Amino acid sequence: KPRIIAISSHGVTKATHATLPLLTLPIMATIKAPHADKRGMERLVYHAAAITPEWDERDTPGPDILPAGWEESAGPKGRWSGVVIRAALLTDGKETGKHRTGPALKGMWTISRRDVAHFIVNDLLKNWSTYEGQGISVGY
Numbered sequence: 001k002p003r004i005i006a007i008s009s010h011g012v013t014k015a016t017h018a019t020l021p022l023l024t025l026p027i028m029a030t031i032k033a034p035h036a037d038k039r040g041m042e043r044l045v046y047h048a049a050a051i052t053p054e055w056d057e058r059d060t061p062g063p064d065i066l067p068a069g070w071e072e073s074a075g076p077k078g079r080w081s082g083v084v085i086r087a088a089l090l091t092d093g094k095e096t097g098k099h100r101t102g103p104a105l106k107g108m109w110t111i112s113r114r115d116v117a118h119f120i121v122n123d124l125l126k127n128w129s130t131y132e133g134q135g136i137s138v139g140y
Helices: 022-029 032-048 113-124
Strands: 003-009 081-087 089-091 100-102 110-112 135-139
Touching: 003 032, 003 113, 032 081, 081 113, 089 113, 110 113, 110 135, 113 135
Parallel strands: 003 081, 081 135, 089 110
Antiparallel strands: 100 135
């Protein structure tokens, strides 16, 4: 199967939002529209990969992002193999190779774009079966 990797944000879902550092919550409250887009993207990836994630009602992107009947126009389920990476706040920092990954990790503030790429190339792609079908948070 073809593989799809979607880069989303840590804090987009109810489960990951609950793990955000307290000081980041006011910032996250100001970016609701981009997060709705990312929730829509995640739903499409999960649909294409035939994955049924546990969704809270607040995790739905809304009808302006995914209108009624979107599943029919998205094509058949299971055509792809997918992983959603929920990155902490992205920076232009250096690659350190030191990052944490997991379904919903507490206390993650940032991660450099280079370290996200490092994770994809040096861990995710080499261990695809470990991560396949999951939403993985990555950050420092």
